Amino acid sequence: MRKNTKVNAAILIIGNEILSGRTQDTNTSTLATWLNSLGVKINEVRVVPDEEKKIIETLNILRKENNYVFTTGGIGPTHDDITAASVSKAFGLKYEINKEAFKILEAYYKPGEFNEGRQKMVWMPQNAKLILNPTSGAPGFYVENVFCLPGVPSILKSMIGGLKNKILGGEPILSHTISLRTVESEIANSLSKVQDANKDVEIGSYPFFHAGKLGVSIVLRSEDKSKIDICNSQILDFIKAKKIQIVDR
């Protein structure tokens, strides 16, 4: 498999329930962790309401700016599930019954239970390819570089395993964390110098409060392990000079 060095993606969370605060989104973190492990960097995340115009407009921006787009939510049987219809319009494709999905759900449900509500879930953009659902039958789908997944976190998690060979990642993004018993202001200047000397490594600084004590986690991220190592040793140098304690975290 050819490796591009830079592969990126956007996540589009579709759902009023996130914007109202009723539901805490956890799919972003699931997808981001998984995509990072495949060498796909997340450029941005957007959360939009169940409104066709907004979904189409946002999707048409994101799919052009990114190698991949992953949507979550809006693929169930109810009136507020409008992702498949919106994706069809975004691509200018017919919204129609996907025969393969129909067969899957016809076999999944007991005779007579594949009712009108459930049949809505087999309506997809023309020629959409399926993302199988080992948890609850109804498949997700993808069109070109846009992958549409459900909003229920446990179902989403069970479906991404089947996607691995459909995503062409770049070099895996490596990460190294150094956690310190200090506060950010004590290390800000030294860390800034290390960042200036190591432009290719993304250095993040994250304060934490754990077991009653303050600390800072420094996170180094790069595709190149040797660059992380250089950065790490420069950080260890100033930590030692400042007599700052390294802690587990």
Next chain:
Amino acid sequence: MRKNTKVNAAILIIGNEILSGRTQDTNTSTLATWLNSLGVKINEVRVVPDEEKKIIETLNILRKENNYVFTTGGIGPTHDDITAASVSKAFGLKYEINKEAFKILEAYYKPGEFNEGRQKMVWMPQNAKLILNPTSGAPGFYVENVFCLPGVPSILKSMIGGLKNKILGGEPILSHTISLRTVESEIANSLSKVQDANKDVEIGSYPFFHAGKLGVSIVLRSEDKSKIDICNSQILDFIKAKKIQIVDR
């Protein structure tokens, strides 16, 4: 206080740690719940990396399309905290020492501890107004309709209380939930008819799996209680006809 019927906002989450999956964002849910209680509807949420160009570009879109924008993250003392500098550029304002913030932090820290790293936190857009921080001293700030808050959830929570009289909300958005022992496909058609007959009420349908059983929560949202009541009674009618059990959730 005059009430606009429609007041909206966007949330801009700034931070590589969310995009890498390292950190689970919870500020969206905190802000959304709080803003909804003030009658402010969230139009969209975006998560962007610690990159000046992207922050400026996104902020300049969101602040024109929404009554309010709330940013989280990037206002600490380290090199990756670039929110204040980026907001200055977005508004074409000088990035300078805020004297009031300087005095607050000078008084907050012990003599000699208000070091260079900490002093970075008083650099803000010219004439920015402060958002006081009862937890850890360093204030947030706002410029016109853009409110900049920290990324650490506990600190953010402690700061939004002080913002209440600075946000002019619309009519409070009321919400009513009916939880049912059913699956979405059983109610999809009936619910769709209720939605068609009640265009002004936002009706959401959310499957859940709780204590080993499947169910669906129907959420009705509107500024007008009488409209929610009408919708509710239409839903109770079809639930009764279908002999579906109402459950606590």
